[in-house]
Amino acid sequence: MSNYMKMRVRNLNLFYGDFQALMDINMNIMENKVTALIGPSGCGKSTYLRTLNRMNDLIDHVKINGQILLDGIDIYSDQCDLIDLRKSVGMVFQKPNPFPKTIYENIVYGPKIHGIKEKSRLDEIVEKSLRGAAIWDEVKDRLDKPALGLSGGQQQRICIARCLAVEPDVILMDEPTSALDPISTLKVENLMDELKKDYTIVVVTHNMQQAGRVSDYTSFFLNGEIIETDLTENIFSNPNDKRTEDYITGRFG
C-alpha cells in the first residue's frame, strides 16, 4: 500500500472578496486512497475541492494564499502549467454534465485537445476509459449515439470515463451521486473502490454512510476550517473533537 502524499496542502486561506471561506487548511492527500470531505452546508467543502485544481481561478474576486503541492510542485506557482494541472487533476461534478455530443466524442474530447489524433489510438482510449468507468458493456454498441440519451447514472459514468480519458492522477468528485438513484449510486461507489487502485480520489459527500463506505480518510469541515482529518473508521467510531461527534451523530448540520 502506498504511503505517498500525492498532494500536500499547507496553510491555505481563501477569500471571496472580504469573506474568508477557508481558514488555515492543512491536509495530506494520500495516493491511491479515497479522502472524503464532510461537513454542514456552506462550510467550504466545494470551495476547498475546487482549489485542488484551481477551478476557483475562474471567479475573479477570489484571493488565495498558502500552498498546494502536487508531487512537490506548488500548483499556484509559475512552475505549474494550468492545462497540465487540469489534466493531472480531473473533476466530476454533482450533476452529470456530458457534452451534447455522441458518447464517443465525449470521451475523445480531452485527448484530442491534448493532441491525440490517430483514430486507432482514440478508439483504444474510448474502450479503456469506458471500461475503467464500468460502463463499456452498456454502451459499446451505441458509441455514436448522444450521451444525453443515457440515464442519469450512465451519464455520470460517462463523465467519469471522460475524466479518465486524459489519464489524470487525482480525481476530484463533488457529490458525484447526489443526483443519482440508489442503484446508480452503488455502481459509482463500487467504481470508486476500483479506481483508487490507479488514482487518488477526493470526494465531497453529504451522505455520511457513503463517506463510511467509500473512503479511507475523512476530513470534517466546519465554518471554513478543518476540525479533524483521520482514518475514516476513527472519525466515525472515535472522533477526537466533540464537534465531529456531534455532526456524525446528527446533532447538527
Ligand SMILES: Nc1ncnc2c1ncn2[C@@H]1O[C@H](COP(=O)(O)OP(=O)(O)OP(=O)(O)O)[C@@H](O)[C@H]1O
Ligand atoms: N462564488 C462565491 N462568491 C462568494 N461566496 C461564495 C462563493 N461560492 C461559495 N461562497 C461562500 O463560501 C462558503 C463556502 O461555500 P461552499 O459551497 O464551498 O460550501 P459547501 O460546504 O460545499 O456547501 P454545500 O455542502 O452546501 O455545497 C459559503 O458561505 C458560500 O456562501
